[in-house]
Amino acid sequence: MSALLDSLAAGFDGDADRRAQLDALLHDGLPARAEAWKYTSLRALERRRFGAAQAVAVDPAHLADIPAPRLVFVNGHFDATLSDLSGLPAGVDVQPLSQLLQGDDARAVNFLARRYARADEPFARLNAALAREGAVVRVEAGVEVQAPLHIVSVGAPQDGDAAWHLRHFVELRAGATLQLVEHELAAGEHAHLGNMLLHAHVAKTARLAHVRVQHAAVRASLFARTDAVLARSAEYLRTDLELGAALSRNELNVRLEGEGARLRADGALLADGRRHVDTRLGIDHIARDTACSLTWRGLADQRGRAVFHGGITIHPGADGTEAALSNKNLLLSADAEIDTQPVLVIHADEVKAAHGAAVGQLDPDALFYLRARGIPEARARTLLTAAFCREVLAGIADAPTRALTEAALERALERLGA
Numbered sequence: 001m002s003a004l005l006d007s008l009a010a011g012f013d014g015d016a017d018r019r020a021q022l023d024a025l026l027h028d029g030l031p032a033r034a035e036a037w038k039y040t041s042l043r044a045l046e047r048r049r050f051g052a053a054q055a056v057a058v059d060p061a062h063l064a065d066i067p068a069p070r071l072v073f074v075n076g077h078f079d080a081t082l083s084d085l086s087g088l089p090a091g092v093d094v095q096p097l098s099q100l101l102q103g104d105d106a107r108a109v110n111f112l113a114r115r116y117a118r119a120d121e122p123f124a125r126l127n128a129a130l131a132r133e134g135a136v137v138r139v140e141a142g143v144e145v146q147a148p149l150h151i152v153s154v155g156a157p158q159d160g161d162a163a164w165h166l167r168h169f170v171e172l173r174a175g176a177t178l179q180l181v182e183h184e185l186a187a188g189e190h191a192h193l194g195n196m197l198l199h200a201h202v203a204k205t206a207r208l209a210h211v212r213v214q215h216a217a218v219r220a221s222l223f224a225r226t227d228a229v230l231a232r233s234a235e236y237l238r239t240d241l242e243l244g245a246a247l248s249r250n251e252l253n254v255r256l257e258g259e260g261a262r263l264r265a266d267g268a269l270l271a272d273g274r275r276h277v278d279t280r281l282g283i284d285h286i287a288r289d290t291a292c293s294l295t296w297r298g299l300a301d302q303r304g305r306a307v308f309h310g311g312i313t314i315h316p317g318a319d320g321t322e323a324a325l326s327n328k329n330l331l332l333s334a335d336a337e338i339d340t341q342p343v344l345v346i347h348a349d350e351v352k353a354a355h356g357a358a359v360g361q362l363d364p365d366a367l368f369y370l371r372a373r374g375i376p377e378a379r380a381r382t383l384l385t386a387a388f389c390r391e392v393l394a395g396i397a398d399a400p401t402r403a404l405t406e407a408a409l410e411r412a413l414e415r416l417g418a
Contacts, residue, residue, distance in 0.1 A: 002030060007049035008126060008163055021115055022129035025122060034120035039307040039339045040249060040278045045221060050163035050193050056156045058082065062187045063152060065404060070150035071096065071135045075192065076164020078133060082152075091143035092178075097134040097167060108136070111169045111199050114227075123223040123249075127197040131167035134196075137180070141173040141203075148179040148211075148401055153194060155217050156187040168198040172206035172234075179209045179398055184224070186217035186244070193221045200228035202236055204258060209237040211401055213408050216244040218273070225251040232258030232287075239396055240267030241405055242277050243412040249278040256283070256290040263292040266392035270412050271304030271336065278307040285313065285348075289320035297389050298329035300336035301416045310355065311343040318348045325355035330362060330388060332381070332416060382413050389413075 005026055012022055030046050031037045055077035063072065068084035071094060078096040085094055100108045112131075116124040135151045153166060172178055184194065194216065202208050208228075216222050222245040230236055242248055254263050263283065271277040283292050298306040310325045329338045342355040362384050371380050389409060396402040 002046040003049050004046045005030065007051070008130065011052050012130065013132070014129065018129045021125060024117070025125040025129065028119045030122050031120045036120040036280065040276065045247065048161065051160045053077065053162040053164040053192070054158045055079070056158050058154055058156050058187045062154065062185065066150050066152060066183060067400070069094070069147060070152055072152045072154065073133065073166060074154045074156055074187075075158065075162060076133055076166055076194070087147050088149070089143060089145060091140035092145055093138045094149065095136050097136055098132060100136055101132060112167065114199065123195050124197055124225055127165045127167055127195050131165035131197065133164075134167040134169070136168070137170045137178070139172045139176040139178050142175045144177040145179065148181050148398055150181045150183060152183045152185070153196065154185055154187050155190055155192050155194060155220055157190045161191050161193070163193040163195065165195045166197070168196065170198065170208070171201045172203055172208055174203045174205055176203070176206045179401070180211070181401055182210070182212040184214045184216050184222060184244070186215070186220065188217070189219065190217050191219040191221075192217070194223070196224045198226045200226060200236070202228065202230045202234040204232040204234060206231070207235040207237070209397065211239045211396060211405060213241045213405060214244055214248060214250070215408055215412070216248070218244065218246060220245045222248040224249070226253065228254045230254065230256050230258060230261035230263065233260040234258060235262045236264075237395060238263070238265040239392060239405070240279070241409060242267065242269045242279060243408060245275065247276050249280070251280045251282070253282040254284070254292075255286055256292070257286045259287045259289050261287065261290045264395060265292070266295040266395055268296070268389040268392050268409065269298040269306045269308065271299065271306040272301040272415050273304060274302070275304045276307070277305070280309040281311055283312045283323070284315060285318040285321045285323065286315050288318060290318060291322040292324070294325040295392055296327045297392055298327070298338055298340070299332060299385055299389065299416070300329070300338045301332040303333070303335045305337040305339070307339045309341045309343070312353070312355065313345045314348050314351055314353065316347045319350045321348060321351040321353065323351070323353040327357040329357075329359045330385065331359060332362065332385070381416065385413055385416060386410060
C-alpha cells in the first residue's frame with residue numbers, strides 16, 4: 001500500500017458500504033500506467049503522508065473580496081462564522097453536508113450513493129469513501145437567484161500536512177437559474193491536499209452559470225472533479241481559472257442527456273515555477289440537437305507543465321449536435337512544457353464538429369510594439385498574456401464576478417518571468 005493511501009485510510013469513519021469502496025481502492029492502488037494519467041505522475045504524491053485536517057481560525061480579511069451569500073469551509077470543515085447566507089430568495093436551500101447527515105431524511109443525501117469503480121479515478125473513489133462535508137444547494141422550479149452564491153474552500157496552516165475531502169451537490173429544478181462561484185484559496189502557506197467532487201443536476205430549461213477560481217497555496221496539491229447532467233433545453237455556462245497549487249488536476253465531465261441542452265465551458269491554465277496543472281474534459285452528447293463550445297487557454301513558464309485533454313463524444317442518435325473545441329497555449333520559457341490532447345469521437349450523422357489545438361510563443365512584433373512605446377518588457381509580457389487569457393472570461397455575465405476573476409488573473413500573471 002502507498003504511504004498516501006495508508007495515511008488517508010487511517011482516518012476512515014463510515015459505514016460498511018463506504019468501507020467496501022475504500023477497500024476496493026486500496027486493493028487497486030493509484031494508477032501507474034493508465035492512459036488518463038499519462039502526463040501526470042502520482043509517484044511523488046504517493047510517498048507522502050497526510051494527517052487529519054483541523055478546523056482552524058482564519059482572518060476574515062482573506063475573504064474580504066467575496067460577498068454574501070457564501071458558504072465557507074476551512075481545511076475541509078464548515079465555518080459558520082465566515083459563512084453568510086443572507087440575501088437568498090425563497091425556494092433556495094443551501095446547507096453544509098454535515099448538517100444534513102445529522103438528519104433522518106436519507107433522500108437529502110442520496111447523491112452520496114454514487115460510486116466509482118474505475119481504477120483511473122482514484123480521487124473520486126477516495127471522495128466517495130471519505131467525504132462527510134460539502135455544500136448542498138437546491139433551487140426550486142422557476143426560481144431565479146440574482147446574487148451569485150459563493151462556495152469557498154480555504155486552506156490554512158496547521159501542524160503537519162493534512163488532507164480533506166469535500167462533496168458538493170447542486171440541483172436546479174425546471175426553469176431555475178443560479179450563478180455559482182467556487183473559490184479555492186489559501187490563508188497562509190501550507191502543503192495540504194484538497195479533494196473536491198461536485199455533482200450538478202440541471203433540469204429542463206434551467207440555467208447554471210458556474211465560475212471556478214483555483215488559487216491554492218503554492219505547495220498544495222488539489223484534485224477537483226465536476227460531474228454534470230443536463231436535461232432538455234438546460235444550459236450550463238462554466239468558466240475555470242487554474243492559477244495556484246503545486247499539483248492540480250481539474251476534471252469536468254458533462255452529459256448532455258436532454259434534447260437541446262447547451263454547454264459552454266471556457267478556462268485558462270497557468271503553470272509557472274515548477275507547477276503541474278492538469279485539466280481533463282469529458283463531454284458526452286447523448287440527445288439530439290445538443291451543443292457544446294469549449295475555449296481553453298494555457299500558459300507555461302519557467303519549469304511549469306500544463307496538461308490539457310479535451311474529449312468530446314457524440315453518441316449514436318445525437319444527430320444535430322454542434323461541438324467546438326479550441327485549445328491554444330503559450331510557451332513562455334524553453335524549460336516549460338505543454339501537452340494537449342483534443343479528442344473528438346463521432347457515432348452520429350448530421351453533426352457539426354470541430355476541434356483544434358496549438359502551442360506557440362508570444363508574438364515578437366507585438367512585444368516590440370509595446371516596448372517601443374516605453375512599456376517595460378515584463379509589463380509588456382503581462383499585457384499580452386492577459387489579453388490572451390481574458391477571452392475566456394468574456395462569457396461571465398455578472399459584472400462583479402467578472403471583475404473578481406480578472407483581478408485574480410492579473411495577480412497571477414504578475415508572477416510570470418519572476
